[in-house]
Amino acid sequence: MTASAVKSRKEFGKTLAVDITHRLRQDIVACRLKPGEPLKFDALKLAFGASFTTLREALTSLTADGLVVAEEQRGFRVAPVTSDDLIDITETRTLIEIELLSRSIANGGDDWEIAVMSTLHRLGRIEERLPGNHVENPEWQIAHRQFHEALVSCGRSPTLLGIRASLFERAERYRNLSAMFRPQPRDKVGEHRAIMQAAIARDTALATSLIDRHIRSTSDNVVKYASHLLTES
Amino acid sequence: MTASAVKSRKEFGKTLAVDITHRLRQDIVACRLKPGEPLKFDALKLAFGASFTTLREALTSLTADGLVVAEEQRGFRVAPVTSDDLIDITETRTLIEIELLSRSIANGGDDWEIAVMSTLHRLGRIEERLPGNHVENPEWQIAHRQFHEALVSCGRSPTLLGIRASLFERAERYRNLSAMFRPQPRDKVGEHRAIMQAAIARDTALATSLIDRHIRSTSDNVVKYASHLLTES
DNA sequence: GCAGAAGCTATTTTCGAAAATATGTCCTAT
DNA sequence: ATAGGACATATTTTCGAAAATAGCTTCTGC
Numbered sequence: 001m002t003a004s005a006v007k008s009r010k011e012f013g014k015t016l017a018v019d020i021t022h023r024l025r026q027d028i029v030a031c032r033l034k035p036g037e038p039l040k041f042d043a044l045k046l047a048f049g050a051s052f053t054t055l056r057e058a059l060t061s062l063t064a065d066g067l068v069v070a071e072e073q074r075g076f077r078v079a080p081v082t083s084d085d086l087i088d089i090t091e092t093r094t095l096i097e098i099e100l101l102s103r104s105i106a107n108g109g110d111d112w113e114i115a116v117m118s119t120l121h122r123l124g125r126i127e128e129r130l131p132g133n134h135v136e137n138p139e140w141q142i143a144h145r146q147f148h149e150a151l152v153s154c155g156r157s158p159t160l161l162g163i164r165a166s167l168f169e170r171a172e173r174y175r176n177l178s179a180m181f182r183p184q185p186r187d188k189v190g191e192h193r194a195i196m197q198a199a200i201a202r203d204t205a206l207a208t209s210l211i212d213r214h215i216r217s218t219s220d221n222v223v224k225y226a227s228h229l230l231t232e233s
Numbered sequence: 234m235t236a237s238a239v240k241s242r243k244e245f246g247k248t249l250a251v252d253i254t255h256r257l258r259q260d261i262v263a264c265r266l267k268p269g270e271p272l273k274f275d276a277l278k279l280a281f282g283a284s285f286t287t288l289r290e291a292l293t294s295l296t297a298d299g300l301v302v303a304e305e306q307r308g309f310r311v312a313p314v315t316s317d318d319l320i321d322i323t324e325t326r327t328l329i330e331i332e333l334l335s336r337s338i339a340n341g342g343d344d345w346e347i348a349v350m351s352t353l354h355r356l357g358r359i360e361e362r363l364p365g366n367h368v369e370n371p372e373w374q375i376a377h378r379q380f381h382e383a384l385v386s387c388g389r390s391p392t393l394l395g396i397r398a399s400l401f402e403r404a405e406r407y408r409n410l411s412a413m414f415r416p417q418p419r420d421k422v423g424e425h426r427a428i429m430q431a432a433i434a435r436d437t438a439l440a441t442s443l444i445d446r447h448i449r450s451t452s453d454n455v456v457k458y459a460s461h462l463l464t465e466s
Numbered sequence: 467g468c469a470g471a472a473g474c475t476a477t478t479t480t481c482g483a484a485a486a487t488a489t490g491t492c493c494t495a496t
Numbered sequence: 497a498t499a500g501g502a503c504a505t506a507t508t509t510t511c512g513a514a515a516a517t518a519g520c521t522t523c524t525g526c
Contacts, residue, residue: 064297
């Protein structure tokens, strides 16, 4: 267990349990906690400086997110990574992302266009500064997430947006897994720009088809470079 | 607070926390715990016979399901019912239910057809026995849920099926709310049979259009008979 | 009369000990 | 040798007390 060391308390939320949930989530998504790894309370206590109860609450939250699995009376483990799970996430994401992007294109106004363009711009600037493998760079990850969030931000469905956010995180874990072994990052700049342009142009058919391919090709890349890490099938 | 009295321990799961999660969920879906009602630990302790910690874990789980809302440092409340939320759930359900039904029609074999027909048959028998308002009857509720589950059971996506199950529960709470005030139950028998027939006939377009209307009309009925209970807008 | 502080009460949140359960080891009988 | 049982250890799960926080009431100064 090489979890994040004890940082400043209550970085993310008002309560310790919420804070630890976020930190555990980050550690799992970043694969600092390895897929399938048992999450034992003694070790977590040491790493996060919280009691059984608080940790238990955090793990229960993450179980709902699909990042942790619980076996009753036998504790918690980091959710394993499998090709079936990756396929499942990818298919579900395309369905939901396409729906939300369509709605955003229909509903978005000036502010939406500005948000999409500016988040993409920021992402581009970060990529210029770091020509290497930026997927491991947290700054890039945040900007990347914010661009995709901006695209769907006018979907007007809290439920669907919540599901989308959760799936994005589960997928991000697989991306991080593959990034460890990918020699050079594939060029997403062009893909992102094309999606932005189609969205701003209100070309729903093109934009959704591009986002569909974007999600699928990301998933294919994971299979290509990290298949040896995926258990099952 | 008129929650379910302390029943036999560990009815649903191996651990007490999981058990209490299920019981609390049932109480919320059945509206025995009213929407918006504060869930105070002293009262819950009395009603469920568990400690702070265990209750906290259960409430955290239900927060992820959208049946409970948490305000940090200010405790938990039963999720309020609002027209916006009902619309959101309904729209999201149609999207996901249509997708899963299409996939089931494409993938389902003999076993699937048998499951769909037999669950509908059971539902019909229960409705015959109880010509009144059967929505309040737990036996009917289980059979109704099992019929709809059977329809989508070959959707082959654990993630999507999990989301569907969660949304079904959230919608069920609204149905129960409206059932309290609806004078006579509308006749769902015909609707259910038509959906079953279209599904078995592998008429995807018809089946999905029927399920879409089925979900929307259920939602409309809630608005019709329980609008005075919905806060916001 | 009222704003704001200070203290008191109600409630949530966190903790570490104790109970319950699972897992591993060693012994015995066949 | 091996299956099965009994003990010992490791780990999770649950509990109630203690700490932290929010909300309410009262008091004071203007």
